[in-house]
Amino acid sequence: MIPASFDYEVADSAAHALALLTEHGEDAKLLAGGHSLLPMMKVRLARPAMLIDIARVSELSGIKVVGDQVVIGATTRHAEVAGSPLLQAEVPILAYAAAQVGDPQIRHRGTIGGSLAHADPSADLPMTLLALGGSVEITGPAGTRVVGADDFFIGPFESALGPDELLTEVRVPRGGGVSWGYQKFVRRANDWAIVGVAAYDGRVALASMGGTPLRAHATEEALRSGASIEEAAALAAEGTSPGKDFHADSDYRAHLARVLTKRALEGKTG
Amino acid sequence: MEIKLTVNSGARSDEVEPRLLLIHYLRETLGLRAANVGCDTTSCGACTVLLDGESVKSCTVLAVQANGRSVTTAEGLVAEDGTMSIVQQAFRENHGLQCGFCTPGMVMASTSLLAENPHPTEQQVREGLEGNFCRCTGYHNIVRSVLAAAEKLSAVSTSADSADSAEVIA
Numbered sequence: 001m002i003p004a005s006f007d008y009e010v011a012d013s014a015a016h017a018l019a020l021l022t023e024h025g026e027d028a029k030l031l032a033g034g035h036s037l038l039p040m041m042k043v044r045l046a047r048p049a050m051l052i053d054i055a056r057v058s059e060l061s062g063i064k065v066v067g068d069q070v071v072i073g074a075t076t077r078h079a080e081v082a083g084s085p086l087l088q089a090e091v092p093i094l095a096y097a098a099a100q101v102g103d104p105q106i107r108h109r110g111t112i113g114g115s116l117a118h119a120d121p122s123a124d125l126p127m128t129l130l131a132l133g134g135s136v137e138i139t140g141p142a143g144t145r146v147v148g149a150d151d152f153f154i155g156p157f158e159s160a161l162g163p164d165e166l167l168t169e170v171r172v173p174r175g176g177g178v179s180w181g182y183q184k185f186v187r188r189a190n191d192w193a194i195v196g197v198a199a200y201d202g203r204v205a206l207a208s209m210g211g212t213p214l215r216a217h218a219t220e221e222a223l224r225s226g227a228s229i230e231e232a233a234a235l236a237a238e239g240t241s242p243g244k245d246f247h248a249d250s251d252y253r254a255h256l257a258r259v260l261t262k263r264a265l266e267g268k269t270g
Numbered sequence: 271m272e273i274k275l276t277v278n279s280g281a282r283s284d285e286v287e288p289r290l291l292l293i294h295y296l297r298e299t300l301g302l303r304a305a306n307v308g309c310d311t312t313s314c315g316a317c318t319v320l321l322d323g324e325s326v327k328s329c330t331v332l333a334v335q336a337n338g339r340s341v342t343t344a345e346g347l348v349a350e351d352g353t354m355s356i357v358q359q360a361f362r363e364n365h366g367l368q369c370g371f372c373t374p375g376m377v378m379a380s381t382s383l384l385a386e387n388p389h390p391t392e393q394q395v396r397e398g399l400e401g402n403f404c405r406c407t408g409y410h411n412i413v414r415s416v417l418a419a420a421e422k423l424s425a426v427s428t429s430a431d432s433a434d435s436a437e438v439i440a
Contacts, residue, residue: 001310008271008288008334031335038330039312051288055335079324103401105315105379108324109331189400190313 003041010053014139017054018166022141024050026163031055032075035102035110036118060113060168063087070094072170074113079104081112091172093180093200096269097128100182103190113167116152119159122192122208124184126153130213131180131198131205134172140165153212175201181264185256187247194247195256197236199264209240209257216240219261233262273337277302278346286333292326293317295333296343304344304374308403315402318375319343325382327401344374347381356426357381357419366415368406376402380416388427389420 011017021028027049031037040046054060054075061073063084070090072081081087081098088095101107101115101124115125116136129136129149137146141164152160161167181199184207186192196207197216202223204216218235242253263270274283277300284299296302296319305328308316312330319328320342347355357380360366367373376399383390383398390398395416396409404412 002291002294003289005287005289008332010337034332034335035312035330038332042310042330053335102312103315104383104398105318105325105327105401106312108321108326108382189403 001042003038004044004047006041006048007050008053009050011057014054014057014059014166014168017052017057018139018141018164020050020052021164021166024052028052030117030166032111032114033077033109034114035106036114036120054166055111065090065174066171068174069171070174072112072172074167074169075111076113078102078107078110078112078115082107090174090176091132092176093182093198094125094128094132094172096182097124097198100124100184106190112170116170117159117161117167119153119155119157119212120192121153121156121210121212122196123213124193124196124207127193127196127205127207127213128182128198129170129172130215131200131203132172133200133203134170136167137169137171138162138165139168144168146171150215156211179267181267182269183260183264184270185260195242195253195260197257197260197264199261204236204261204264206236206240206257206261209237209242209253211241214240216257216261219265223265229262229265233258233265236261271334271337273334275336275338276340278342284333288332288334290333292319292321292328292331292333292336292341295336296328296341299333302343302345305378306371306374308371308375313401313403314372314375315379315399316372316375318378318402320378320382323382323385325379325401342378344377347377355381356422357384357416360415360419360422361412364411364415364418366407366412367404372402372404372406376404376412380419383416384420384423388424390416392417 029048031051031053032055060075063072078098078101135146135148147160178201183197184193185195193207198205204219206214216236218238219232222232236257237254242250306316308314317329379402395413
């Protein structure tokens with residue numbers, strides 16, 4: 001499969017990328033690792049007239065501590081996030097989640113910013129950012145703004161990111177000692193989650209339980225009012241609207257959400 | 271657009287369309303047919319090559335994204351005198367293939383895996399090859415091949431103290 005024709009420019013800075021975005025408007029798409037965008041272009045679900053390659057912009061890549069947060073550049077690749085001793089110590093759930101994305105080859109190319117901007121409701125990193133209560137920094141013609149995970153994902157493959165904006169960095173709280181758990185239920189190697197659950201410090205986020213990654217609000221509330229893990233996990237599917245597909249119907253997904261939430265709240269990974 | 275890159279230690283310069291996929295550049299433009307097109311959807315790993323030493327699926331990389339970088343295919347693992355790399359030899363010695371379609375991708379993924387983790391456990395090999403499908407072998411001999419290669423590489427790097435494992439593999 002071959003993508004439709006497009007023009008290609010390499011951005012040499014974030015400002016250059018933004019200028020190119022402004023110049024080419026909605027016909028342009030940003031290209032980092034290309035592991036969400038290129039598959040869509042190959043099946044012609046996406047036909048941008050211009051690709052702006054930001055993978056070589058060094059200021060957009062890297063992992064550093066800033067105050068009580070860890071800041072990760074948008075084009076930092078999954079393999080770098082997964083293998084970062086800093087993240088393994090300060091935000092272990094994020095390093096773990098990045099290691100669950102796809103397979104080694106995909107993790108060598110795909111980027112954290114790309115995965116979040118793609119906003120796949122069944123993907124690992126959107127769910128994890130939501131559980132962490134993290135945020136993203138977005139830069140556009142109007143300046144820079146910071147959007148929290150709760151407001152960033154607005155629909156299936158739809159985020160608060162405008163067509164003329166660039167996701168520049170990802171911010172997550174430092175919390176090396178905070179309890180967390182992570183569950184991803186798949187039937188086949190390197191697949192997306194049939195249901196996924198990320199639990200961090202009393203926050204619980206679900207993947208594949210609706211059009212966006214979702215907070216399990218009823219579970220979180222129950223935990224706050226002193227319910228047991230078992231009681232809280234039984235509420236995990238409340239307020240969700242899971243779809244059905246070849247792998248699972250809605251009831252089965254709701255069942256999985258309850259079972260996996262219990263495991264995640266117990267601090268289990270898998 | 272003109273791209274300049276290194277392919278299997280040789281400098282290349284070619285005019286390519288931006289939409290040309292790396293796998294098609296390697297197979298059609300350069301005639302390097304080791305990497306295969308399998309699923310064409312970033313799943314099966316038959317098209318795996320090394321980009322700057324790391325395994326990637328070349329059906330999901332544009333040739334222009336490899337501009338200025340170094341690409342290695344299974345052909346590039348073979349020395350000029352025809353000697354295969356230790357990983358390639360281990361696949362042959364341990365019967366790590368049957369039909370052979372997935373093999374170039376398996377060998378490249380294994381080469382990258384061993385460069386990152388020279389002493390993997392069996393479980394780490396199985397997880398490290400998650401992105402490569404084999405429909406013949408049931409994987410057991412492939413895993414055996416990679417573990418045998420790891421053992422041989424560690425013996426080689428112990429005897430040649432200055433060489434790091436990545437150099438020995440490549």
